[in-house]
Amino acid sequence: MKTFHEIRDPIHTFIRVHSDERRVLDSRPVQRLRHIHQLAMTFLVYPGATHKRFEHSLGVMELATRIFDTITHEENVRHDRIRDLIPSKDELSYWRRVLRMAALCHDIGHLPFSHAAEDDLLPDGWDHERITAALVGSDEMRKIWRGQRPQLEIEDIVKLAVGPKKLADAEFTDWETILAEIVVGDAFGADRIDYLIRDAHHSGVAYGSFDHHRLIDTLRILPQETRESAEPALGIEEGGLHSAEALLLARYFMYTQVYFHPVRRIYDRHLKDFLHQWTDGAGLPTDTERHLKLTDHETYAAILEAADDPKKAGHEPARRITERDHFKEVYRRTRSDVEKDPEAAELIGGALERKFGPESIRCDHYRGRGGAPDFPVLMPDGQIVSSIDQSDVLKTVPPVAVDFVFCAPEKRTRVSRWLKKHRERIVSRVEREEEPSS
Amino acid sequence: MMKRFERDAVVTALIDELDERGSWCGETHIQKAMFFLQEMTETDLGFEFILYKHGPFSFDLRDELTAMRADLLLELELRKPGYGPSLRPTKNARAMVERYGETVDRARSDIQFVAAHAGDLHVTELERLGTALYVTRRKKPDEPPEIQAEEIVRLKPHISPEQARDALETIRSWQRELPSA
Numbered sequence: 106m107k108t109f110h111e112i113r114d115p116i117h118t119f120i121r122v123h124s125d126e127r128r129v130l131d132s133r134p135v136q137r138l139r140h141i142h143q144l145a146m147t148f149l150v151y152p153g154a155t156h157k158r159f160e161h162s163l164g165v166m167e168l169a170t171r172i173f174d175t176i177t178h179e180e181n182v183r184h185d186r187i188r189d190l191i192p193s194k195d196e197l198s199y200w201r202r203v204l205r206m207a208a209l210c211h212d213i214g215h216l217p218f219s220h221a222a223e224d225d226l227l228p229d230g231w232d233h234e235r236i237t238a239a240l241v242g243s244d245e246m247r248k249i250w251r252g253q254r255p256q257l258e259i260e261d262i263v264k265l266a267v268g269p270k271k272l273a274d275a276e277f278t279d280w281e282t283i284l285a286e287i288v289v290g291d292a293f294g295a296d297r298i299d300y301l302i303r304d305a306h307h308s309g310v311a312y313g314s315f316d317h318h319r320l321i322d323t324l325r326i327l328p329q330e331t332r333e334s335a336e337p338a339l340g341i342e343e344g345g346l347h348s349a350e351a352l353l354l355a356r357y358f359m360y361t362q363v364y365f366h367p368v369r370r371i372y373d374r375h376l377k378d379f380l381h382q383w384t385d386g387a388g389l390p391t392d393t394e395r396h397l398k399l400t401d402h403e404t405y406a407a408i409l410e411a412a413d414d415p416k417k418a419g420h421e422p423a424r425r426i427t428e429r430d431h432f433k434e435v436y437r438r439t440r441s442d443v444e445k446d447p448e449a450a451e452l453i454g455g456a457l458e459r460k461f462g463p464e465s466i467r468c469d470h471y472r473g474r475g476g477a478p479d480f481p482v483l484m485p486d487g488q489i490v491s492s493i494d495q496s497d498v499l500k501t502v503p504p505v506a507v508d509f510v511f512c513a514p515e516k517r518t519r520v521s522r523w524l525k526k527h528r529e530r531i532v533s534r535v536e537r538e539e540e541p542s543s
Numbered sequence: 544m545m546k547r548f549e550r551d552a553v554v555t556a557l558i559d560e561l562d563e564r565g566s567w568c569g570e571t572h573i574q575k576a577m578f579f580l581q582e583m584t585e586t587d588l589g590f591e592f593i594l595y596k597h598g599p600f601s602f603d604l605r606d607e608l609t610a611m612r613a614d615l616l617l618e619l620e621l622r623k624p625g626y627g628p629s630l631r632p633t634k635n636a637r638a639m640v641e642r643y644g645e646t647v648d649r650a651r652s653d654i655q656f657v658a659a660h661a662g663d664l665h666v667t668e669l670e671r672l673g674t675a676l677y678v679t680r681r682k683k684p685d686e687p688p689e690i691q692a693e694e695i696v697r698l699k700p701h702i703s704p705e706q707a708r709d710a711l712e713t714i715r716s717w718q719r720e721l722p723s724a
Contacts, residue, residue, distance in 0.1 A: 270602045273593045276698065282595070336597060336701075440615075447614040447635060448548055472610035476570060477619055479627050491627040493619060500621070500628070506613035 120167045125253045134213040134240045140400035145218040146372040151308035158212045168295035169208040172287045187326045207265035208288050213240050217404040226388040234271035238263045286339045291475035312358035315351035327481040340481035350498040360505040367434045371511050375422040382419035433517045438508035449532045450508030456531045465513040473504035550588050552643035555636040560654050564662025568629040575669035584653035598673035675710035
């Protein structure tokens with residue numbers, strides 16, 4: 106009987122899955138991802154961006170496996186301290202399977218339309234990672250983990266799927282920390298590598314492409330001697346440094362061109378407004394059974410229904426989405442404004458809300474997350490140095506920062522005219538009380 | 544609750560004070576100093592810490608430092624070939640300290656206390672002391688020092704029992720010196 110199955114994929118060509126793993130792939134939480142858009146409503150701006158979290162999850166599993174095989178290959182482990190870190194052969198095989206399943210399941214907690222709805226529509230203390238952890242530990246999935254050979258521990262899968270950031274009470278060994286970095290890490294996480302390449306491919310934006318094969322081939326677990334630290338970290342051989350630079354640039358371009366395209370952002374906002382009204386302020390469910398039954402399909406059907414009927418909750422934002430009558434950009438951050446005052450966007454958003462009413466104005470602020478791209482680099486002479494010392498590109502690529510202010514389209518001319526007249530005074534914090542006149 | 548830029552002003556003041564005491568001011572140094580500040584003094588900026596890289600670590604603080612770079616409040620600076628970067632406040636950050644002067648002044652003595660004790664320490668020492676404080680406050684607050692030392696070694700196996708005991712003693716001496724003690 107065939108034990109391995111091949112799935113065609115536009116990015117990785119073939120993704121192989123063991124029969125045991127196929128039970129996880131066929132489970133309800135993973136199959137639901139076929140109905141969750143990877144990039145929310147980005148398809149309203151980039152029509153090709155209709156891909157789903159399902160294929161991305163397969164891609165993350167594939168890449169995480171390649172990274173795992175590279176960094177644990179005996180020829181790639183040159184330091185005794187790192188050799189001691191890597192488990193014995195049997196244990197290694199267990200962790201490889203845990204890693205693959207964690208990668209496959211890392212997104213199962215996503216709400217309809219992915220991140221767009223997450224921030225304000227879940228109760229305090231909840232996010233998609235917490236729902237992921239709950240689903241991995243659900244009775245339905247527990248049976249599947251027990252049927253795997255070797256049997257997999259839920260706690261191990263959750264740790265690698267969610268990572269330490271979202272598991273404040275869990276203790277991670279150095280080995281588990283490295284494995285979680287492989288899946289969800291900021292620098293070289295398989296999640297990030299796959300979404301950049303896949304999103305670029307589907308949106309038709311070439312900026313996201315980079316040589317991920319070379320990058321993965323040069324990844325190593327390295328001691329952090331330059332930090333006087335005994336803790337190992339995921340780093341690269343010097344030969345992969347340009348690929349790492351390309352990854353960072355791809356990320357920067359994709360964030361500025363696709364993920365934070367202003368029209369995409371305002372559609373997210375209209376979607377969020379709709380969900381608030383549609384759920385009567387209650388937000389989205391955290392209960393796993395209700396979560397599994399709610400996908401983009403049910404949500405979009407509700408948007409279409411509400412858009413057609415002014416009496417339905419959420420009619421106005423739904424109509425704005427379906428009729429493409431979205432709010433229009435009237436302000437975006439400039440370097441000169443930030444140099445004058447880092448709070449410039451908040452000041453402008455606040456002034457416009459006071460002048461034209463909060464119902465006519467939407468503010469959008471985002472700052473890049475994660476640390477500086479500082480990781481160990483193994484030089485040809487065996488020395489380990491900081492990536493930022495070795496690469497001017499890594500040192501100078503700025504973190505992503507977005508500030509937009511949007512207004513209702515029917516007020517755009519008035520708002521723009523008023524803002525043109527008052528912008529300098531607002532940013533310079535001159536006599537705020539004089540704003541409402543003229 | 545403190546506004547974001549108000550909080551950035553306090554972070555800037557802490558980095559400046561660490562710098563004056565000879566700190567490298569890399570992210571790890573700032574992380575541990577902030578943990579000492581929040582855990583030992585009255586100044587709480589609301590950063591959540593977990594036991595992770597080199598001891599107590601806050602993903603919130605890491606994101607905040609990145610946001611401060613995005614807002615031209617901090618810059619990366621290389622001080623020694625091969626080594627990781629330091630974070631240096633810009634003139635914009637100093638303007639923020641002035642704008643939120645009252646908030647910074649309220650935290651000033653706490654910041655100075657932390658900088659005086661942790662400013663010139665290396666990452667390995669900061670990791671030991673940070674982990675010791677984490678264990679005495681969060682993991683085993685009511686246990687005797689021997690049990691606390693065992694817990695430190697369990698959590699960070701590269702720390703020896705003797706180093707763990709020394710770290711606990713140092714933390715106790717810092718606590719005795721606290722202005723509010």
